[in-house]
């Protein structure tokens with residue numbers, strides 16, 4: 001249960017991907033990881049612990065072996081969640097002496113879950129300073145805006161499959177007519193800047209509802225952004241507690257922009273991972289291509305628990321449940337990277353660690369989702385599989401998961417890092 005409480009703290013300190021990356025960086029720093037600058041040559045020593053950030057919203061951390069580096073064992077997750085992004089600092093007058101913000105959707109959210117609840121604003125400001133332009137994280141950290149529903153009297157269809165329009169229905173109320181500019185001022189002041197010095201913004205709405213543990217026996221917890229901060233957090237705890245690696249280097253990867261297709265410089269569809277693996281290999285005298293080809297990646301992004309009201313949506317024989325252990329995700333079209341080889345390797349590791357695993361397949365008539373593993377694999381190709389923890393209400397602004405599962409994930413990934421997964425020949429493995 002302690003890991004759930006720690007997760008709820010992590011979520012509330014991580015309203016955006018920028019803040020999640022900052023949280024991860026703080027914990028890495030506290031554990032003695034040394035910050036690398038991607039813009040400079042890497043100077044590394046065997047046995048060293050390093051991390052870097054890109055765009056302040058993605059993180060890569062490495063723990064090098066004391067001896068020769070043979071390969072990398074990577075756990076990758078994502079820091080972003082579906083939400084609404086402000087169009088600059090746009091405010092628009094509305095009827096009734098109200099001021100609205102002007103927002104667009106970020107990712108595939110369940111829109112109705114953003115209505116009629118207190119929201120706040122956080123993100124990153126580019127601030128003019130005497131030295132140049134500085135990136136600063138900001139957060140109002142108070143109930144500041146809200147997206148009101150239309151009364152049912154004017155929208156009789158709302159319970160019969162109403163199609164929400166982001167441009168019309170999802171624009172938040174942020175104050176009275178006389179409040180223009182006040183929230184931007186408050187955001188700037190939250191990071192020690194004057195509003196006139198703000199030169200650029202990346203600002204997002206977020207749900208401020210605190211996480212909670214519930215159920216007859218505290219079986220469940222709910223919080224915003226469980227997808228995918230739950231895997232980001234569990235894999236970070238496993239990475240930080242893993243023993244000194246032998247042969248391989250442990251890698252923690254936290255990407256941004258998974259919810260919008262990963263196609264940014266800080267997303268999985270970039271050279272963030274491949275360039276870093278290459279540079280680390282060269283810095284410690286290893287052959288980068290051989291090291292990457294021998295590597296193993298776990299793409300950790302949450303999975304679907306069978307919904308109690310809609311079991312018909314799930315494959316009869318492969319229903320996953322909350323508190324049932326780590327979910328291994330399969331897809332014949334390779335939207336998930338799991339294959340027989342990577343499934344066998346990871347399942348063996350979990351079996352030895354006494355961690356239960358469940359298998360997720362979509363119904364054959366449902367296309368299902370995608371994640372970052374298969375995208376990252378096109379840049380740094382290696383054996384890999386997709387896993388997650390079973391949750392309900394994925395992409396709601398308030399999601400639900402099982403309280404027993406974080407510890408299963410932490411134990412499984414601890415065992416993954418502690419095991420030297422040696423690729424032998426083509427498709428054979430030795431687990432040492």
Ligand SMILES: [Zn+2]
Nearest residue numbers: 227228301302
């Ligand atoms: Zn996800």
